[in-house]
Amino acid sequence: MFSGSIPALITPFRDGAVDEAAFRAFVDWQIGEGSSALVPCGTTGESATMTVEEHNRVIAICVDQAAGRVPVIAGCGSNDTRIALEHMFAAQAAGADAALVVAPYYNKPNQEGVYRHFAHLAERCSLPIILYNVPSRTITDIGVPVIHRLSEEFQTIVGIKDATGNLGRVAAQRLACRADFCQLSGNDETALGFNAMGGKGCISVTANVAPRLCAEFQQATENGDWDGALALQDRLYPLHDALFSDASPGPVKYALTRVRPDMPGDVRLPITWPSESSRAAVDRALEIAGLV
Structure with a gap:
């Protein structure tokens, strides 16, 4: 159902509010540069510091601006199962194509609790679900x-964003799940190996800044052009690294102000503007990638 380069979109803020005009222009740019789907209200979109009204509005704007040109995978995660379900209903009403649902964080449920969380959502809402596994953030x-179990019991659980960093999981999950279960990398720096192991794309941070290069990289892996993909990986790797040289999405927003001066760089606390050393790393990486 989903493949290729899929940016986990930043949310542009200006003077404390969502900058709707900048976000619409950003969506158009992403589609024009070759992104194959869009993820609003993920971690990179600072969903943790949005009100429910803002969250729903950003998803609605994304769906409206995309206008069916590419799928929209709405961030719907919560550590409260009831709230995650409310997010899914709102995303479905807005016209989203799927929900990205992170493992419950902070609560530290056992594996039965994790299963029941996702089963509860799938049983009550028909919106397709992409699981999001990122233990470095959730602990779970x-x-x-x-x-x-989820892939076998629920046809609407269609895939996973795997940000474990463990490439062996790609093979284990491919062998364990039904044939059409889609695996998307959650880490740009390992996306080459991820696709070689059977992945179909990446929900990407770097694609915010370098959408065309990320789309070309994903197309090369799909075509089996591994030499071409490796050359693009080497060109992009310093940027993959630099965008996490300080708390994300600070470096991403800084990078976008370099690439697209029309984009505001505001972040919301507790995220701060990246350090001088982080900005310098981003500057070097943008030059290596040929983006400035």
Whole structure:
């Protein structure tokens, strides 16, 4: 259902509010540069510091501006199962194509609790679900047996964004799940190996800044052009690294002000503007990538 380069979109803020005009222009740019789908209200979109009204509005804007040109995968995660379901209903009403739902964080449920969280959502809302496994942020892992169980029992659980950094999981999950279960990398720096192991794309941070290069990289892997993909990986790797040289999405927003001067760089606390050393790393990486 989903493949290629899929940016986890930043949310542009100006003077404390969502800058709707800048966001619409950003969506158009992403589609024009070759992004194959869009993810509003993920971690990179600072969903954790949005009100419910802002969250729903940003998804609605994204769907409206995309206008069916590419799918919209709405960030709908919460550590409260009831709130995640409310997010899914709102995203479905807005016209989103799928929900990206992170493992419950902070609560630290056991594996049965993780299973029941996603089962509860799938049983009550028909919007397709992409699981999001990022233990470095959530502490909670979605274990392979749980992924297998969910993929077999619920046809609307269609794939996973895997940000474990463990490439062995790609093979384990591919063997454990139904044939059409889609695996998307959650880490730009390992996306080459991820696709070689059977992945179909990446929900990407770097694609915010370099959408065309990321789309070309994903197309090269799909075509089996591994030499071309490796050359693009080498060109992009310093940027993959620099965008996490300080708390994300600070470096991403700084990079966008260099690439697209019309984009505001405001972040919301507790995220801060990146350090001088981080900005210098981003500047070097943008030059290596040929983006400035």
